[in-house]
Amino acid sequence: MTALLLDRRQLLLGGAALLAIGGPARAEASTVRITVEKLAFVPEEITVRAGDTIEWVNKDPFAHTATVKGGWEVAIPPGKTGTRVAAAGDDIEYYCRFHPNMKGRIVVSA
Amino acid sequence: MKTLSAALGAACLVFAASLAGAADKPTDPQIAHIAYSAGVIDVEAAKLALTKTQNPDVKAFAESMQKDHEAVNDAALALVKKLGVTPEDNETSQSLAKAAEAKRAELGKLDGAAFDKAYIDNEVAYHQQVNGALETLLIPSAENGELKSLLETGLKLFQGHQQHAEHVAAGLK
Numbered sequence A: 001m002t003a004l005l006l007d008r009r010q011l012l013l014g015g016a017a018l019l020a021i022g023g024p025a026r027a028e029a030s031t032v033r034i035t036v037e038k039l040a041f042v043p044e045e046i047t048v049r050a051g052d053t054i055e056w057v058n059k060d061p062f063a064h065t066a067t068v069k070g071g072w073e074v075a076i077p078p079g080k081t082g083t084r085v086a087a088a089g090d091d092i093e094y095y096c097r098f099h100p101n102m103k104g105r106i107v108v109s110a
Numbered sequence B: 001m002k003t004l005s006a007a008l009g010a011a012c013l014v015f016a017a018s019l020a021g022a023a024d025k026p027t028d029p030q031i032a033h034i035a036y037s038a039g040v041i042d043v044e045a046a047k048l049a050l051t052k053t054q055n056p057d058v059k060a061f062a063e064s065m066q067k068d069h070e071a072v073n074d075a076a077l078a079l080v081k082k083l084g085v086t087p088e089d090n091e092t093s094q095s096l097a098k099a100a101e102a103k104r105a106e107l108g109k110l111d112g113a114a115f116d117k118a119y120i121d122n123e124v125a126y127h128q129q130v131n132g133a134l135e136t137l138l139i140p141s142a143e144n145g146e147l148k149s150l151l152e153t154g155l156k157l158f159q160g161h162q163q164h165a166e167h168v169a170a171g172l173k
């Protein structure tokens, strides 16, 4: 059921996804990478589709997190990578629990 | 805003007073020493907290302080080695160390919730003080670009710590 919906949506929105993500139209979920460096999420805002994998690559020697207030949290250990499969409800802002001045935003495209 | 400007004022007093005797602005070897000392002080405070606290949020905060300040001090040591700079002890480092020693003795007498509150309140104030000094004195005075860049990363890190401490403090009330 979900796969069916996803397929149809991709057919309809192939062009929109191309514009939003800037890559070729994809038949399957992809990985969107965020670099965590010098206490910042780069890019600060990403656009994904539900099912895409979000990958935070930590280049700092400090432990960070991607934390949603009242929601999920991904640990991003120093020099390592944290991941999450984007859900439909992930259209949100997040921050680092250890350094709340670090902020990022996830936009889920239809 | 009021507390922020008060803290900046206090930081200026501490740092300016101790530097007034020597040159107007600290040299790179002095800046390196001050920044390193400020980190060591917070690591020591974290170690004390880890022997005392039972509160999971305070414990997580202290663990983060210990790891982060050790990591940034490792980076600072690697940088001064690379630059061939020998950190130079100075009045500001000494007054920081002296104030920290007094605070540690004070915290050492407390336990339980009273310790947690006093430790976290001091962490907020301490990071405010160090951030004020970084912004108004240490970063503008740094000559070497790499040292300046490390101090700027340090400022972002310590601003994050200050906010983290403020969050923990809010949860203790």
Ligand SMILES: [Cu+2]
Pocket: A039, A063, A064, A065, A096, A097, A098, A099, A102, B160
């Ligand atoms: Cu962080």
